[in-house]
Amino acid sequence: NSSADGGQTPEWIVIANIVVLALYIVEVGMKAYAFRLRYLTDAIALFDVFVVTLDLAVTIIVSMAPVNIRFPIVMGRISRILKITRALRVMTAFPELRLLLKGLALASKTVFWGIVMLTLLLAFWGIFAVIFIRPLVRELDREGYWHESRCSSCPGAYASVQSSMMTLGEQLIVGEGWNQLNSPIMEKSPESAVFFVSVVVTMTLTALNLLMGTIVERAMEAGAESVQEKAFKKEQICKASSLRLYELCEELDEDKSGHLSFAELEHGFHNNMEFMSTLKAMDVDDRDLKIVFDMLDTDGNGDFDYQEFVEQLHMMK
Numbered sequence: 001n002s003s004a005d006g007g008q009t010p011e012w013i014v015i016a017n018i019v020v021l022a023l024y025i026v027e028v029g030m031k032a033y034a035f036r037l038r039y040l041t042d043a044i045a046l047f048d049v050f051v052v053t054l055d056l057a058v059t060i061i062v063s064m065a066p067v068n069i070r071f072p073i074v075m076g077r078i079s080r081i082l083k084i085t086r087a088l089r090v091m092t093a094f095p096e097l098r099l100l101l102k103g104l105a106l107a108s109k110t111v112f113w114g115i116v117m118l119t120l121l122l123a124f125w126g127i128f129a130v131i132f133i134r135p136l137v138r139e140l141d142r143e144g145y146w147h148e149s150r151c152s153s154c155p156g157a158y159a160s161v162q163s164s165m166m167t168l169g170e171q172l173i174v175g176e177g178w179n180q181l182n183s184p185i186m187e188k189s190p191e192s193a194v195f196f197v198s199v200v201v202t203m204t205l206t207a208l209n210l211l212m213g214t215i216v217e218r219a220m221e222a223g224a225e226s227v228q229e230k231a232f233k234k235e236q237i238c239k240a241s242s243l244r245l246y247e248l249c250e251e252l253d254e255d256k257s258g259h260l261s262f263a264e265l266e267h268g269f270h271n272n273m274e275f276m277s278t279l280k281a282m283d284v285d286d287r288d289l290k291i292v293f294d295m296l297d298t299d300g301n302g303d304f305d306y307q308e309f310v311e312q313l314h315m316m317k
Contacts, residue, residue, distance in 0.1 A: 103219040114211035126164035134158040248275045249306035259303040
C-alpha cells in the first residue's frame, strides 16, 4: 500500500518477506532431499522452485539496484504475487475450498464465452444506438436539457459504437445512469422505448440470466465430480485396506491352513491394533464380525477361508 503511493516499504515488511523467503527455501530444499529425482517430475514442485528462485533473485537485485530503477521494483511485486499463488495448494486441503476452486475452474470457460457473447450483443445494440438514439441526445443537448439536469457526461452519450457499448454496459451490468440518461430520451421520443426494451430483454433477461444459469450448472457439475472423487478415493482406501487385511489374516493364521476360527478372528480384533484399525477403516466393528463369520461359515465347522472373508468385506463396504 505504501509503495503504491510512492512511499517506502516499512522495514518490518521487508524483514518478514526475507523470513518467509528463507522458510520457502528450506521447504523446497527438504522436499528435494526427501523425494530426490521424483521431485523434478512434479509440475507443482517445479513451479514452487521457480517462484522461490525468482523471489530470491529479485530480492538480491532490489537490494543492490539504485532506488530510481523501477524494473527491479516491478519484478519484486510480481514475485510476491506469485508467492501468494502457493497458498492455493493449502486451500486444496479443505474440501469446501477445493470444491469452490474446481467450480471456478469449470466456470471460467463459460465466463469467457459469456463475455464474448455480451460484447457482441453490446456492439450490435451500440450500432443501433448511434443511428437512432444519438440524434435524440443531440436534440436534448441543443435544448439545454443536459445542462439543466447537470449531467456532464450525457451530451457525449451514444456518440460512437464504443461509447454506446460502454454506456449500455454501465447501465445494464453495473446498474447506473438509466434514469438520468434514458428516461429523458424516452420522454422526448416514446418510440425509442422499443429500442431500450429490446436491449433489456436481450441483455438482462436473456443473456445475463442464461450466463448465470450456465455458471450455476458448471458449479453443480463440480459438486457431482467431487462426490465421484470421494467415492473413488474411498474405493482406493478399501482396496488398500483389503490387501493389508489379507496380510494380517495370514499372520493370525498360525497353522497356515488358510482358515480362521471365530475365536482367532475376535482375538485378533481385540489384541492386534493394526488388524482392528484396518477393519475399522473398512467400516467394520466388532458387531459386524459375528454376522460376517456366520455368512462365510456355510458348512458350520467353525472356521472360514479368510481370503473369501476379505473379498466379502470389500463387497459389503
